[in-house]
Amino acid sequence: MAETADQLVVEGVSKAYRHAIVLDRVSMSVAGGEIVALTGENGAGKSTLMRICAGLLRADSGRVRVAGAVGYCPQTPGLFELLTADEHLVMFGRGLGLGRTTALRRGHELLDEFGFPVGARVVTAEMSGGTRQKLNLAVALLGDPGLLLLDEPYQGFDRGTYVNFWDHCRTWSDAGRAVVVVTHMLAELGRADRIVELPSHPTQDRL
Amino acid sequence: MNESLSRIVIMAEMHGRDLIRRHIAIGLLVALPLSFYFSSVGEGRDAVGTGGVAMAFAVGGATVFSALSSMEVDQRLVMSGYRPLELLIGRLLFLCPFGVVISGIFTAVMSPISHPDDLGVLLLGVCAVAAVAVPFGIAVAAVVPRELEATLVLIGVVGIQLAVRHTSTVAKALPFYGPRLLIEAGLTGRGGIAAPLLEGAFYAVALLLVARVFVGPRLSVTATRS
Secondary structure, eight states: OOOOSEEEEEEEEEEEETTEEEEEEEEEEEETTOEEEEEESTTSSHHHHHHHHHTSSOOSEEEEEESSOEEEEOSSOOOOTTOBHHHHHHHHHHHTTOOHHHHHHHHHHHHHHTTOOTTOOOBGGGSOHHHHHHHHHHHHHTTOOSEEEEESTTTTOOHHHHHHHHHHHHHHHHTTOEEEEEOOOGGGGGGSSEEEEEOOOGGGGGO | OOHHHHHHHHHHHHHHHHHHTOHHHHHHHHHHHHHHHHHHGGGOTHHHHHHHHHHHHHHHHHHHHHHHHTHHHHHHHHHHTOOHHHHHHHHHHHHHHHHHHHHHHHHHHHHHHHOOSOHHHHHHHHHHHHHHHHHHHHHHHHHSOSHHHHHHHHHHHHHHHHHSOTTSHHHHHSTTHHHHHHHHHHHHSOSOSHHHHHHHHHHHHHHHHHHHHHHHHHHOOOOOBO
């Protein structure tokens, strides 16, 4: 699908934690139908930028604009340890304005795509890392967002699921979504339409 | 059902499911005040006051763990459409009845042994401990958002309330003073009810406001839509 209007525009965003500059006037934009790989060294501010774009963290300066709903998949799954997948779907679905039945139906479709054991009465604490990440990803997609912010969402995935994940990214972008994936996997960078590399900052070396 | 109300009910349901599955933790938290009561029951009826106030460990502790275990989820829930206030009310909607149930069980255990003069007021006093312990736990988790530190604050405050004489100035300044007076009133059949109830209510509201002030900025999601 051809790229459409910008779903995400970042203009001159800066962020510092105490004495460390993490982001220094970062600008980027992502159009609908585009997959952008966000790379950079440890501490370059990739996760910080994702959190700012998702609205979870305030930038010190600069501006972020998004065109519609945002689906954010954090590096560490923000899930209840003792709730099942279905309970998470119902809970997050309600926030998105979905009824119990709709949230479960839509969530099961997503989980099924990732090869998640749908319907299992297993709580998050008893899931493997990869299975937990699949649920994390499904929760991010539940509201059918136009912009997907995925912060290393494939941690714990086996090889097959990992390859499928990039296929899914293409499917999502073909459907017109803007997809931003934080990644260190150099071998897969070719599967992104564009690479944005965040520079590291001299002040970080002192930490 | 109203959208906001349905979100509150779902939050209460999910907090309930999450907390009820912590069988061992809840068992230990309930065993703690019971052990306080049974270890001092030989020294007379003061054991009821000790056990009753120690119940703040159970309810406050459960609240702290419930609030802290959902800390990472809360902001994501706000991002998905919940309001921070709905998350708070949803938590209260489960924890307050949970506290009342534990209070009822605890009072049922103590009454046949310690023979209070006014069982109704004693139950009211123990329920008041729970009613203050829930906001207290939420406030502690909001101000000190780490399990170890929050638990130490909980142990410290409830411990001091138990250790000092209830006529001392320090006791009067602590959150469980009002409920303790109610327990004493239930035990002896003497003493007012309105003033301790008001004091407990004041503390509960003040603690919720403290929680709201500290949690609000942490849960805020910046509007970035163009």
